[in-house]
Each structure stands twice: as structure tokens, then as C-alpha cells.
Amino acid sequence: MNQKLEQRHRVVQVVTKFLMPMILLFAFYVQFHGDFGPGGGFQAGVIFASVFILHGLIFGESRTRLVMPPGVLRILMSFGVLLYAGTGVLSLFLGGNYLDYSVLAQDPIHGQHWGIFVVELGVGITVAAVMVSLFYCFSSRRKTESSDDSEQEQGQKIEKDAL
């Protein structure tokens, strides 16, 4: 029964495995080309997270948890915010105001470029980790106490476990 369901989803699994690296590459493109076109940290983080969410929907959330463990996600979430705030503190140490990027390099314009690069990276990392964590929280099935249509739920549970 399990094998038959896996075979039925085989096309989707193959196509997903083919698409995932391309979506990841697009996420990196949006992140680092936010200076030149629409994009930036928030959009790139969401697209990056959507790869792992797609993997979780197709292959089962337990396999995605092996690839991207929740502990790593917690570290990444905090690291992104710290990276952003840390850039501000670094500007303080180098003599400027908080989050004044002009003092980060020898030339104010290069300093601005580096500052924008690092803070957008921080935003992207945090948003990606947060979105995948939210997906983990909301996709773990549990039995509800009031199960009026428990048959439908059990049917969904069997389908989900078989994936």
C-alpha cells in the first residue's frame, strides 16, 4: 500500500527534485541582485524557505527535518538578527553612528555597499529560517481532542504518513 502510493507520486517527486536547485538559485539571485532590481532580503528569504517547504510537502516532513533540523533553524534565526544588529555595533566601534555604513570601508560608498550587503544577508537568513520553522510547527499532525469528523482526519493522516 505504501509502495503503491509512492509510485503514484513518483512524477511529482522527480519533478520536485529537479526544480529545487533552480528555485534555490533564484533565491540567491533575488538576494544578491536586490541592489539592481526588485528583490532584497525578505523576498529572497521567503523563496529560499519555499524550497524546503516544497520538499516537506512532497517527501514528508520527517525527511525535511533530517535535511534542515529545527535546532539549526533556531541558530540561523538568531544569527540573522545578530548579523544585522552587529553591523550597527561595528559601525559604532569604527567611529560612526549606529548603522552608519559609511565608516565600514575606506570609502563611504564602498562602506554603504558592504553595509547594505551584510544587512540584507541578515534579513534573508532570518526570514528563511523563520518561514521553515513556521512550516514545521504548522505541519506536524496531532490528534485533536474534539474530533467530530475524525474519519476524515484519519484518512488524511494515513495519506500523510504514506507520503
Added chain:
Amino acid sequence: MLDQIVFAEHLVVMVLLTVLIILTLGIIYLKDLLAAVILSGLYSLVSAGIFVAMDAVDVAFTEAAVGAGISTIILLGALSFTKREQKPQKHNNIPALIIVCMTGALLVYGTLDMPYYGDPNSPANTHPKLAKHYLEKSKEEIDVPNVVTSVLASYRGYDTLGETAVVFTAAIGVLSLLGLRRRKRKEDPKLNEKQQRLQQNE
């Protein structure tokens, strides 16, 4: 010619806003929660279209990615915790409806004093340190072609730090409510919750 283009843009925005109103009515009146979730994803997509029509491409990108993508998936996941149909409402709350309508009317009355959409003489556009400064001086001070990024990350970098902290706080909130169950259930996934509680109390 410019007048016709502006008129066409306004017409597109008005039509899309009407579509938004119809979608909202659908979300309110539908009893099937799955359809309501899909309609809310469609709402985000139409909002993204409105932002594109208003030339705000970065915002449209974010709205489409977050609203039509992630938000719909997470709402569907949340829907798996509850039933699929909304409980039938037993009575209509007329005083609440009146209060909400009055508050909405007051808010609309308050917006009558705001400057018109795209007004070049509004305070935000004429203040020497705001929009004019960002648009004129962004090239020589920051030299990044996308002015939205330069405003977001450099001129208003502190606000973006606050936004990132808000996203982080949302994750902490959800994790503290929903994320800690897995460790206990891993030991005995076959037992019912009640049986587990009975065993723990013994």
C-alpha cells in the same frame, strides 16, 4: 497621452480593488474554511497586482511571495488542526455591526484630509529630508541603482532592523505555542494523549 495612461492606470486599480471587495465578501460568507483560505491567497495575489499597477514592484514581489505563497501554506497547515467547516452562527450581533460600521465611517472621514494619491505637493514629497533627498542624493551617497533598497537598508535601516526583529519575535511566539510538543510525543507515538496523561499522573 499622459492623461490617458494615468486614467488607464487608475481604472485598472479601481477594478482590482473591486475584485478585492468581492473576495473579502466571499471570505466572510463562505462556511467552507478551505475555500476561505484559498480565497485569502487569491486576495494576496490581487493585492500584488495592484502594487504592480502602482509601480511598487518590490512590495508586489514581497506580497506575492509572502501572502500568496507562505501564508496560504501555513493557513492550510493550521486548518489541519481544526475542522473543515465553520460552526454555524446562531445569531447576528446587530450592535456590533453598527459599531463597526460607525468606526469604519469615521476612518473614511479621517482619510478625506489626507493628500491625494501621488500628489507632488504633499508634505512627504516636499520635505527636504524625505522623498526628495532620497531620490536626488541616493546616487551620490549610496550609488545603488535600486532606490527602494537604498531607502530600506540604508536611509531607513533602523526600521528594517525593527521589521527583522518582528519576524523573529513572531517565530518565537509560534515556537513557544506549537513547537515544543514533538519531543514528548516521540517516545510513544501510539498512545493516545489521554493515556499518556494518565500514565504521567500515576
